Amino acid sequence: MLVLGIESSCDETGVALYDSETHTCSHVLHSQIALHAAFGGVVPELASRDHIKKILPLINKLLSETGRELSDIDAIAYTRGPGLMGALWIGASLAHTLAWSLDRPLIGVHHMEGHLLAPMLEAESPSFPFLALLVSGGHTQIVRVDDFGKYEILGQTIDDAAGEAFDKIGKVLALPFPGGPSLAKLAEQGKPGQFKLTRPMLDRPGLTLSFSGLKTQTIQAWRNSNQTDQDKANLAWSFQDTVVETLTQKMKRAMLETDIKHLVVAGGVGANRALRARLGTLAESMGGAVFYPRPEFCTDNGAMIAYAGWARLQRGERTSAHTIDVLPRWSMEAI
Ligand code: KG4
Ligand code: ZN
Numbered sequence: 001m002l003v004l005g006i007e008s009s010c011d012e013t014g015v016a017l018y019d020s021e022t023h024t025c026s027h028v029l030h031s032q033i034a035l036h037a038a039f040g041g042v043v044p045e046l047a048s049r050d051h052i053k054k055i056l057p058l059i060n061k062l063l064s065e066t067g068r069e070l071s072d073i074d075a076i077a078y079t080r081g082p083g084l085m086g087a088l089w090i091g092a093s094l095a096h097t098l099a100w101s102l103d104r105p106l107i108g109v110h111h112m113e114g115h116l117l118a119p120m121l122e123a124e125s126p127s128f129p130f131l132a133l134l135v136s137g138g139h140t141q142i143v144r145v146d147d148f149g150k151y152e153i154l155g156q157t158i159d160d161a162a163g164e165a166f167d168k169i170g171k172v173l174a175l176p177f178p179g180g181p182s183l184a185k186l187a188e189q190g191k192p193g194q195f196k197l198t199r200p201m202l203d204r205p206g207l208t209l210s211f212s213g214l215k216t217q218t219i220q221a222w223r224n225s226n227q228t229d230q231d232k233a234n235l236a237w238s239f240q241d242t243v244v245e246t247l248t249q250k251m252k253r254a255m256l257e258t259d260i261k262h263l264v265v266a267g268g269v270g271a272n273r274a275l276r277a278r279l280g281t282l283a284e285s286m287g288g289a290v291f292y293p294r295p296e297f298c299t300d301n302g303a304m305i306a307y308a309g310w311a312r313l314q315r316g317e318r319t320s321a322h323t324i325d326v327l328p329r330w331s332m333e334a335i
Contacts, residue, residue, distance in 0.1 A: 001074045003313070004098070005306025006055070008091030009083025009111045010137070011035075011042045013054045014302035015062050017073070018310050025121055025303040026066045029296075030054045037177040041167070048086035055094055073104060077309020080108030080319070081327030082138070088326035099321040107309040108319040108326075110335050112139055114304035115266040116151075118293035121307055126262050126291040131254050133247060133279070136267030137163035137178075140247075142207050142254050143332065145264070148311055151332045154254055155207025162243055163269045165211035169239055172219050173232050183236045184272050190237025191230070195221050197242040199249070207250050207257075214242060240274055248278045252286070261288025271298040 001021070007014035016027030032050050036042045063069060078095030081088060092108070099106035116132050119125055131154075132143040140157040160168070163180050170179015175186060197217055200210045218239050225231040255261060263283050269275065270292060283290040297303055 001310065001313075002068070002072055003075045003077055003306045003310045004059075004073045005109075005302040005304070005309055006076070006078040006091040006095050007111070007114070007300055007302045007305045008051045008055065008087050009079045009081070010087060010300060011047050012300040013051050013058055014300055014305070015055070015058045016302035016306045017062060017066055017068065018303065018306035020310055023121075025306060026062065027301055027303040028058050028062045028065065029301055030058055033178065040171050040177055042084070044084045044086055047084055048090055051087055051090040055090060070098070070102060073098075073102065075105045075107065075309065075313055077107045077109050077305050077313075079111045079114065079305050080325070081111065081330040083111055083328060085326065085328045088328060089324070092324050092326045096321050096324045105313060106319045106321045107312050107317060109305050109308045109312065110330060110332060111300075111305075112141070112332050113151075113335060114308045116143065116145065116264065117308045117311065118266055118297045118304040119264050119291040121297060121303060122291070122294060124291065126264055126289075129260050130262040130264050130291070131251065131258065131260050132264040132266060133251055133270070134267045135162045135247065135265070135269035135275075137161060137167065137180075139267060140209055140211070141332070142250060144254075144258060144260070149315070149335065151335070153331075153333055154258075155209060155250060157209040157211060159210050159212035160215060162211060162247065163267070165215050165243065166269065168215055169218050172222060173236065180269060181271070184240060184274070186233050187236040187240040187274070190233040190235070192237060192241070194234035195225075195238035197221065197238050199242050199246045202246060202249055207254055209246070209250060211243070214239070240272070244272070244275045244278050247275060248282055251279060252282055255282075255286055255288070261286050263288065263290040265290060265292050266298065268299045271295050
């Protein structure tokens with residue numbers, strides 16, 4: 001079965017073809033980073049307009065690169081939510097139009113389920129049950145995954161997402177947009193331990209996370225420093241270390257509580273090398289393993305949507321092609 005996946009929930013237009021017979025995925029992507037950089041954050045209306053411009057040329061590119069035609073597509077999957085209303089609408093309306101005109105099955109996919117299942121596209125993929133750390137610009141969640149579609153959120157942030165905190169600190173430090181990868185790069189030049197930041201929520205039991213207080217503390221530390229280039233790198237190191245250590249400690253708690261030793265890390269912040277290293281050490285020390293999507297499938301992409309859509313179609317699920325609906329806010333537990 002050949003499934004077309006369409007992702008347009010935020011600032012990446014991604015389309016992909018998942019071939020279930022060969023278990024391979026071809027994808028093309030257009031990132032809007034340059035478009036939003038001048039504003040220091042994603043501008044929803046500009047995002048929607050750009051998705052409209054890019055989505056059809058991207059599908060044509062995907063088809064020509066893979067030597068396929070529209071009529072070869074057996075089913076269509078699209079991101080139904082969560083995300084920006086207008087941006088979701090572009091992918092959803094195209095998916096509905098294609099499904100209706102080609103007379104193919106359609107399936108709406110939860111964006112975070114896409115991230116969560118993305119490691120399944122790799123040669124070394126996890127088996128159920130596993131614990132997933134979903135860390136993106138909009139989400140920070142620890143999820144227990146007992147089976148496909150069986151998701152229990154064990155803990156999540158009560159305020160900022162980890163990626164959002166990276167982005168905001170990046171902005172305060174005047175780093176290139178988006179702040180996450182820029183700050184991670186700068187942290188490599190930082191000296192450890194020069195700024196002492198409090199690891200949030202570690203003094204309390206449970207798996208709840210919070211990054212807003214850390215963000216305020218980091219901004220204060222910057223204002224109280226001499227603001228030299230080395231201060232900036234040192235603060236980037238301390239901030240990254242605090243986020244990474246907090247996430248790692250919470251994952252350790254979740255592993256001990258559930259006795260599940262396999263971890264999946266997905267979402268944009270999953271590309272962070274310090275986080276990967278620390279979680280790798282943790283999993284190894286607990287006799288488990290950690291699984292990641294390849295870096296290009298960590299951030300938003302159409303491949304994860306095509307694959308998650310295929311998995312749902314296999315279970316007999318369908319979305320009607322007659323009424324277009326998107327869910328900008330949508331809990332994973334409500335799928
Ligand atoms: O999953 P994603 O592409 O989009 C959302 O669904 O949010 O995640 C984007 C987020 C941004 O906040 C970005 O700054 C962050 O992931 N990010 C990183 C790194 N690469 C991307 N954060 C920390 N370190 C990185 N290397
Ligand atoms: Zn995402």
